[in-house]
Amino acid sequence: MRRMYLEMFHQMNKQLGQVDAWLAATVTFAEAKKVDPNVFLAFRLAVDQFGFARQIQIACDTAKLGASRLTGKDAPSHTDTEATIAELQARVASVRSYLGDFTAADFADTATRVISQPRWEGKTMTGADYFMEHVVPNFFFHLSHVYAILRHYGVPLGKRDYLGALTQKLPA
Amino acid sequence: MRRMYLEMFHQMNKQLGQVDAWLAATVTFAEAKKVDPNVFLAFRLAVDQFGFARQIQIACDTAKLGASRLTGKDAPSHTDTEATIAELQARVASVRSYLGDFTAADFADTATRVISQPRWEGKTMTGADYFMEHVVPNFFFHLSHVYAILRHYGVPLGKRDYLGALTQKLPA
DSSP: OHHHHHHHHHHHHHHHHHHHHHHHHHHHHHHHTTSOGGGGGGOOSSTTSOOHHHHHHHHHHHHHHHHHHHHOOOOOOOOSOOOSHHHHHHHHHHHHHHHTTOOGGGGTTGGGOEEOOGGGTTOBEEHHHHIIIIIHHHHHHHHHHHHHHHHHTTOOOOHHHHHOOOOOBOOO | OHHHHHHHHHHHHHHHHHHHHHHHHHHHHHHHTTSOGGGGGGOOSSTTSOOHHHHHHHHHHHHHHHHHHHHOOOOOOOOSOOOSHHHHHHHHHHHHHHHTTOOGGGGTTGGGOEEOOGGGTTOBEEHHHHIIIIIHHHHHHHHHHHHHHHHHTTOOOOHHHHHOOOOOBOOO
16 A cells, blocks of 8 residues: 555656646747746636646645655645746756655555644544545646646647656567 | 555546536536536537547546456446436446446456557556556546536536545544
């Protein structure tokens, strides 16, 4: 089980690497259109949904705080003040570096940890439930919204940019 | 490990239950606006992205074919001909019923299975890699796009509708 936790956080790390590439594609796209790439930070799909920058911040925090709460290892703090694509890329890089440092042993007691968050008003979840019902669905939710906002505003991305390289064997 | 596979497909089953509720909310929303709820089936976020119905079909297929390929258990077939919200709900229900029948034992040799798909042109993945790099990210991608399309077109949903009920303990 501890291996599966580690592998899922490795997968999140990989997906954040894709976000970094999407951000680079966004800069290229905006420059070709002769607009400031940073206009993307405020874009959103619905007036009462979080915008692009916030979606990236929450995707980062879901992975970072998830790993921290499930292992007890302190996470780097970020202040949600990113105002440019470059600053968002720096945040992604910081979280990727943090996620890259875990080993399977760090998740030894993850399943039975008691997890809470301020907004839960004293309610708790087991580590196993928090991981499966909260961390994984939330991470991919915000990741997909980042992608969807870029696609909606014309940045040329495809499913391969979403998934990244697959570990495949060539035919024998 | 086999337990984690089972639990992830249980989570997908739960999320598809949320899709069923989103579809019901879509009907309510459309009726209040005095429009045909089935107009939603063609809505999309970008001209070269799949529309709403196709996003639901692929979310369903990713879960269904993922579970089938990873266990060797035959999956129900679906013809991608849904033309109404009610037919999409029936498809979701069919996949949920299929996913509900698995046990941990079904995933005993999942990690080492050799997985392929026609579009991979002979390339293969291990079950472990296919699950982590393909099934999980793809399922949540299409699930989140279903949600994002509804939010973009005004259906009143929030994060709680996305996550569903959490397994939480009340404070002692």
